[in-house]
Amino acid sequence: GNSVTQMEGPVTLSEEAFLTINCTYTATGYPSLFWYVQYPGEGLQLLLKATKADDKGSNKGFEATYRKETTSFHLEKGSVQVSDSAVYFCALMNSGYSTLTFGKGTMLLVSP
Amino acid sequence: DSGVTQTPKHLITATGQRVTLRCSPRSGDLSVYWYQQSLDQGLQFLIQYYNGEERAKGNILERFSAQQFPDLHSELNLSSLELGDSALYFCASSSRTGGYGTDTQYFGPGTRLTVL
Numbered sequence: 374g375n376s377v378t379q380m381e382g383p384v385t386l387s388e389e390a391f392l393t394i395n396c397t398y399t400a401t402g403y404p405s406l407f408w409y410v411q412y413p414g415e416g417l418q419l420l421l422k423a424t425k426a427d428d429k430g431s432n433k434g435f436e437a438t439y440r441k442e443t444t445s446f447h448l449e450k451g452s453v454q455v456s457d458s459a460v461y462f463c464a465l466m467n468s469g470y471s472t473l474t475f476g477k478g479t480m481l482l483v484s485p
Numbered sequence: 486d487s488g489v490t491q492t493p494k495h496l497i498t499a500t501g502q503r504v505t506l507r508c509s510p511r512s513g514d515l516s517v518y519w520y521q522q523s524l525d526q527g528l529q530f531l532i533q534y535y536n537g538e539e540r541a542k543g544n545i546l547e548r549f550s551a552q553q554f555p556d557l558h559s560e561l562n563l564s565s566l567e568l569g570d571s572a573l574y575f576c577a578s579s580s581r582t583g584g585y586g587t588d589t590q591y592f593g594p595g596t597r598l599t600v601l
Contacts, residue, residue, distance in 0.1 A: 414594075416593050416594045417592040462528065471590075472530045475527060478527065478528070
């Protein structure tokens, strides 16, 4: 079956630090990969996505590259801000289906 | 604001009771998805409807059911509630059923259910 594994949090960083949140997946076929972000008290928002191997998704300074050989989709940002504090979810969607399989989520806390 | 609305925002009820959660998708979206977020299970897909018909089923208990109405809003019915059903229930919508070149799912703010 499908599964997504994320690094456990919380990840605590100072403002302007470099961020990496690891995500690996198990799936049959060629899934699409997503990062969603959940700010306190809100629903999930799509941050970025990649639909095939070697694609790079990017948005708001965040980026992630779909690596089929390592079944990974790590999220990175060069310089985090306090406003990036949130929970980040890695997810996959199998080709031909439209339902998402999520990882457990990683909380990011950024201090000034 | 994603354009997906959910009511109520909070719901507190007792074990054995039945509740109904409501979701209105973004204007024009035909697909509605329900997800459950709990501390122990994380975010899990429950069920999907497309234009009034059930399209996919995930880890949904038999005590739970859903439907999508002609105006495309959806309701999730939870019955014989147990303490373990306490969770955040999200609705999401997208314009197609998905497939290669997947549609983005837009999530509502969720309904927090507390079963006492």
